Amino acid sequence: MIRIPFSLFALLLLCFTAQHAQAQEPVTPKLIWEINKADLGTVLEEQGPQLEEFHFTHTQDSLFFIEKVWTDCGCTTVEYTKDTLEVGETGTLQVSFDPSSGAGFFSRMIVVKGNLEGTQDTLFIEGNAIPRASDPEGTYRTRKGDLGFRLSKVNVGEVFTNEPKLKQVEVFNFGDKPFYKDSVEFAGPEYIQVSQLTDSIMPNDRGLLQVYYDGAMKNDLGYFEDQVSVNWKDSTSFIQLEILADVFEYYAPFAKDxxxxxxxxxxxxxxxxxxxxxxxxxxxxxxxxxxxxxxxxxxxxxxxxxxxxxxxxxxxxxxxxxxxxxxxxxxxxxxxxxxxxxxxxxxxxxxxxxxxxxxxxxxx
Structure with missing residues (x-):
C-alpha cells in the first residue's frame, strides 16, 4: 500500500475542494450588455447609413477600457467610449451600417476586446438591405392606386402565438403627391395593423409600410388570407392589401426526460x-x-x-x-x-x- 503523508493529503484535499468550489460558482460576465443583437429590419439604400447603439455596464473592480473593436465588413464602422470605466459605469458603441454595400439579408459581426482578461464579446446587427430600383415600372408591377408593389400580396410568413410578427413592405409612389406617416388609416381584422415606417413617401420615390400580425389574437391555426383597407387622410388614395399568413401554436422547449x-x-x-x-x-x-x-x-x-x-x-x-x-x-x-x-x-x-x-x- 502506498501511504501519502497527512500534510500532503490535506494539501491535495484543500486544492481539490477549492477547485470544486470555484467550478460551482457562477461566472459573472465582466461586461453586461443591454442587447447583443439588433435587427435593423428592412433598409432602403437611399436611407443612407443606419445607426444602432449598444450599451454595456462594467462589473469588475479593476479599471476597464475598450482596447480594440473590429468588424467583419467594411460596410460597418464603429464609434465607442474611449474613457476608462470604474465598476458600475456604462459605455456605448455606435454602429453604422451602409446599406449600399449589398442586397438582401445581412448579418454583420462586431467584436469588442477590452483591456482585462476575458473581456472579448461579440455583437451582431441584422436586417434586409434593398438597393434602389433602376426601373421602377418594371420592378413594382402591382399597382394599388398611386403605390407600386413588387408582389400582389403581402406574405407575412410563419406567425407563432407567443409574439406578433412584423413584416416590412416596400412601395413606390408613382403619383404626384406625397404620402405622410401621420395620416395613415386602416380597417381590417383586429389582429392586423398597418403603419407607415418612413416619415414620407415622396413622388417618384419609395418608402416602407409595416404589417403587424398577432397570432394569439387571431385565435385560430393554419393558413389564412385577410384583406385590409388602407388610406391616407390628406389624400384620396385608398388601397386594399391582401395579407397571407401561416399561424402556428408556440410551445416552449422542454427537458428531454x-x-x-x-x-x-x-x-x-x-x-x-x-x-x-x-x-x-x-x-x-x-x-x-x-x-x-x-x-x-x-x-x-x-x-x-x-x-x-x-x-x-x-x-x-x-x-x-x-x-x-x-x-x-x-x-x-x-x-x-x-x-x-x-x-x-x-x-x-x-x-x-x-x-x-x-x-x-x-x-x-
Whole structure:
C-alpha cells in the first residue's frame, strides 16, 4: 500500500475542494450588455447609413477600457467610449451600417476586446438591405392606386402565438403627391395593423409600410388570407392589401426526460398514393390518428389545402394509447394530371404541433 503523508493529503484535499468550489460558482460576465443583437429590419439604400447603439455596464473592480473593436465588413464602422470605466459605469458603441454595400439579408459581426482578461464579446446587427430600383415600372408591377408593389400580396410568413410578427413592405409612389406617416388609416381584422415606417413617401420615390400580425389574437391555426383597407387622410388614395399568413401554436422547449410524458401524435399512413384515378371518381380513405404519449392529445384543427377535400373524425381528444379514424374524401372533379393534396393536423403535441399527411394521385 502506498501511504501519502497527512500534510500532503490535506494539501491535495484543500486544492481539490477549492477547485470544486470555484467550478460551482457562477461566472459573472465582466461586461453586461443591454442587447447583443439588433435587427435593423428592412433598409432602403437611399436611407443612407443606419445607426444602432449598444450599451454595456462594467462589473469588475479593476479599471476597464475598450482596447480594440473590429468588424467583419467594411460596410460597418464603429464609434465607442474611449474613457476608462470604474465598476458600475456604462459605455456605448455606435454602429453604422451602409446599406449600399449589398442586397438582401445581412448579418454583420462586431467584436469588442477590452483591456482585462476575458473581456472579448461579440455583437451582431441584422436586417434586409434593398438597393434602389433602376426601373421602377418594371420592378413594382402591382399597382394599388398611386403605390407600386413588387408582389400582389403581402406574405407575412410563419406567425407563432407567443409574439406578433412584423413584416416590412416596400412601395413606390408613382403619383404626384406625397404620402405622410401621420395620416395613415386602416380597417381590417383586429389582429392586423398597418403603419407607415418612413416619415414620407415622396413622388417618384419609395418608402416602407409595416404589417403587424398577432397570432394569439387571431385565435385560430393554419393558413389564412385577410384583406385590409388602407388610406391616407390628406389624400384620396385608398388601397386594399391582401395579407397571407401561416399561424402556428408556440410551445416552449422542454427537458428531454419529459419527452415520453407529453402528448404524441402518430399518423398512419402519412402518405396515401391513389395512383391513377378518373376525375369522376370520388375516393374515400381512412387514416389512423393515435396518441402515443402519456397525456391527453388535443386535435385542434385538421386543414386541407383544397376545397376538393372533405375531412371527418368522430372526436378531437385522445387519451393516452387511444386512436381514431380520420376519414378523407377526395373529389378530383375538374383536375387532370399529377395531383398532390396536403392535409395539416394541428395538435398540442409540443414536439410536432403540425404534421403533414400527403394524398397523391394521377387524375385522368
Amino acid at each position: 419529459d419527452l415520453n410524458l407529453v402528448p404524441q401524435l402518430v399518423i398512419d399512413p402519412r402518405e396515401i398514393d391513389l395512383k391513377t384515378i378518373k376525375s369522376s371518381e370520388i375516393k374515400v380513405e381512412n387514416v389512423v390518428l393515435s396518441n402515443r404519449g402519456k397525456q391527453v392529445l388535443e386535435i385542434k384543427k385538421v386543414q386541407g389545402n383544397c376545397e376538393c377535400l372533405k375531412l371527418e373524425m368522430s372526436k378531437t381528444s385522445l387519451n393516452p394509447g387511444e386512436s381514431i379514424v380520420l376519414k378523407v374524401v377526395f373529389d378530383p372533379k375538374g383536375r387532370q394530371g399529377i395531383d398532390q393534396r396536403n392535409i395539416y393536423v394541428f395538435t398540442n403535441d409540443p414536439l410536432n404541433p403540425v404534421q403533414l399527411l400527403l394524398l397523391k394521385s394521377r387524375v385522368e
